[in-house]
Amino acid sequence: MSQNSIHILPQNVANQIAAGEVVQRPSSVVKELLENAIDAGATKLDLHIFLAGKQNIILIDNGFGMSKEDANLCFERHATSKIKTTEDIFHITTNGFRGEALAAISAVSQVKLITKRKEDKHGICIENQGGKIIHTTEVPAEVGTEIQVQNLFYNVPARRNFLKSDAIEFRHILDEFHRVALSFPEVEMNLFHNQSKILTLANQNLAYRIKQIFGVKMEKSLVPIAEKTELIQVEGYIGKPLVAKKNRGEQFFLVNQRFIKSPYLHKAVTSAFENILPSGYHPSYFLHLTLDPSKIDINLHPSKTEIKFEDDFAVFSILRSAIKYALGQFHVAPSLDFEQIPEVTFFLEQDQETQQIKGFQWQNKYLVTPKNQHLVLINQHRAHQRIIFEELKQNLEKNSLSQRLAFPIEIELNALDLSIFEEIKPYLISLGFDFNLNETSLEISALPVEIKAENVPKIFEEIFSSRDEFENLDLQTHLLKNIAKASAIKNGTKLNDSEIIRIIRLLFELEDYTYSPFGKPIFTTLDLLDIQNKLS
Ligand SMILES: Nc1ncnc2c1ncn2[C@@H]1O[C@H](COP(=O)(O)OP(=O)(O)OP(=O)(O)O)[C@@H](O)[C@H]1O
Ligand SMILES: [Mg+2]
Structure with a gap:
């Protein structure tokens, strides 16, 4: 093998490599765009998906928009308005902070951004292809931001070939949409696929939002959770055993309004359900955990869905006992619905003989x-x-x-x-x-x-x-x-x-x-x- 000399990779190659960590499929784009819109203070989001996001993903928000300078900068790597110093990483209150999502997305697609702030007379429209700005104009626009991500992976055919069927890719998009919708029930959110309306969610409370997304049966079976300690506040709902599922329930941990995956916390919930659910069934839960951002580290992975708690054992115990308490309060007993066990009342206690x-x-x-x-x-x-x-x-x-x-x-x-x-x-x-x-x-x-x-x-x-x-x-x-x-x-x-x-x-x-x-x-x-x- 010939010995190659070291050289610095061209910017576009480096960006494409980095993009791989943030953008794996259309749903990753959806996640990042939704999070940016929420960070921009939007109270209404319209998401339009075409061909499961493989052709086009459009998000329109009514947030505070960007200045002309920011709009030009936002595609650069490490461009962010959300943190300034290393210290800030430990006080994160926004969804984003790494300043890499738009850089990553634009490196592997064709992006059009239209944005306007309240104080600006005109909006600005920027077209970016494969990470390079190719066109900038002033346009009439509403306050807020519209971002279109077209032909994802058009310049990385290997990645594009890896995408799954439209049904599967859309399912992933729906998952991301649900996660944000449950994290921010007060934000109005609409989802369209190939121009058909899929979900329209008005400004709501959490229970109502759960009902709109998962149906009346789920809503009827919700048991409220409310626990406040010095360390953490736990709020939300768990589903009664009746709506437990064999193939994993609907499970959402929203830590400081960010969806996270945590096998450890999951165990805290399932252990509270022990002896209540038949084996092989999984409880549903929708839990908002709120705690001082300095007590968590979210900067573990570019996807920001992993989390480290300063005191994970305490969080585990508080969560578990909050759920056990709620199950007891609401007299949640083992469900008789499983395995066709009929409801039978036995009167042995009164039976003297x-x-x-x-x-x-x-x-x-x-x-x-x-x-x-x-x-x-x-x-x-x-x-x-x-x-x-x-x-x-x-x-x-x-x-x-x-x-x-x-x-x-x-x-x-x-x-x-x-x-x-x-x-x-x-x-x-x-x-x-x-x-x-x-x-x-x-x-x-x-x-x-x-x-x-x-x-x-x-x-x-x-x-x-x-x-x-x-x-x-x-x-x-x-x-x-x-x-x-x-x-x-x-x-x-x-x-x-x-x-x-x-x-x-x-x-x-x-x-x-x-x-x-x-x-x-x-x-x-x-x-x-x-x-x-x-x-x-
Ligand atoms: N919808 C939007 N409305 C207003 N500003 C936006 C919007 N989307 C992006 N921005 C601006 O562009 C910047 C870059 O966005 P980008 O998503 O790349 O990085 P980030 O959100 O700061 O961090 P992360 O990479 O963790 O998402 C943001 O910090 C924000 O200032
Ligand atoms: Mg972002």
Whole structure:
């Protein structure tokens, strides 16, 4: 290979390379233009898309516009009116601040900009091709800015070929439009595609905007969130389990009115929904987080959708508890809508004659019991898991009852097990376990009452083998789930009559008897009416 000498890349090549980070597809342009318009104080935005943005993207705003000098400068790299010093990066209150969006966009498209300020007599129109201004004229114009981005990637065919179908590209545009629309519900926003009206959003509050975008069903299921601490204010809505989705819900974190992606905060929300949603379902949420801009860093990636909080753990905890509180306040219980679990009300609590519960075991797996107008078929393993889980949870809250073992049980520990054990030790003690730790083994001498000694090795095996889950912050729930799993009666185990009745009774005495701790449905029912219909 021949040795090439070093040379500085021509400006247009350098700009095209840099553009790659900001502009990946038409929706990236839409995002940047919308953000600029909002930063310019616009209260009304009209977005016109042609051929999913591959042909033309036009945004018209009624913001404060630009002077002639600024309009000429705005396409330069690092041209921004939003920050001046490095210090300013830590007090960002605008969407943009990097001064690179228009430079990037114009490097890979043909841009026309028309802009006018209130104090100017004429507007100015600038045409830019591939990053070079080719024409400037004075024009009559309204106050505000109109920007047209035509033939995106016309000069980077490889990029253009990478674009997906119109349907997919438009879906991305819609996503960006939704994000800004939810961040700024007070801004009037209209979207057109190939001249058809797609969305018209008037100046609204957040709930109304959610309804306009996601429909009445979503709006009806919204639970408000409102929490204010010294560090952060959390406002907005979460969707009840009814509108949870299998393929991820509608999920929006808007930090200081900027849409951000945060797996960490997402976990805070999902962990608050734990045991309320069946596994595999995702909650919807629309959450505005407001905090001092100096407590966050948004300058992690050119797309500005990643964020670092100075105190991420505090934000996590506040968010999680705000959601848990709201779920409790609004009595959000596990939805009965999933997996066709019918709504059944059981009146066992008023039922004084518990002996009268009838039940039998079928296939060594299902407990069958008549209730009201239904025949209830219960999965014995899942039911027992839920019962043990709830009992253990109570143990943690009250003083736990322990049973001493006549013969201590020994469990071998390797180094990894030992480190996990150190973490869970305090919980085990509150649950009612007692033990002696030797160098390579654990000697268990007491257990919570509802746990059988024979299940102890299995419990610890389950705990240690699920160590990945222990990275999850809610250590306690994971511990309880795994103990419940290992100690619950297995499917395939034959039960005697009193065991059958005991499980049925205990299950329906619980507040939460629909799902196992792992989110699986516990029972299904056969309806009297259905049976009558079938036999008619
Ligand atoms: N719609 C608009 N109305 C008024 N001024 C605008 C508009 N769009 C851009 N500008 C001006 O042009 C400048 C450059 O815009 P550009 O988007 O390239 O950079 P930025 O918004 O400052 O930072 P970032 O690259 O992070 O978006 C802005 O700082 C702003 O002064
Ligand atoms: Mg910008």
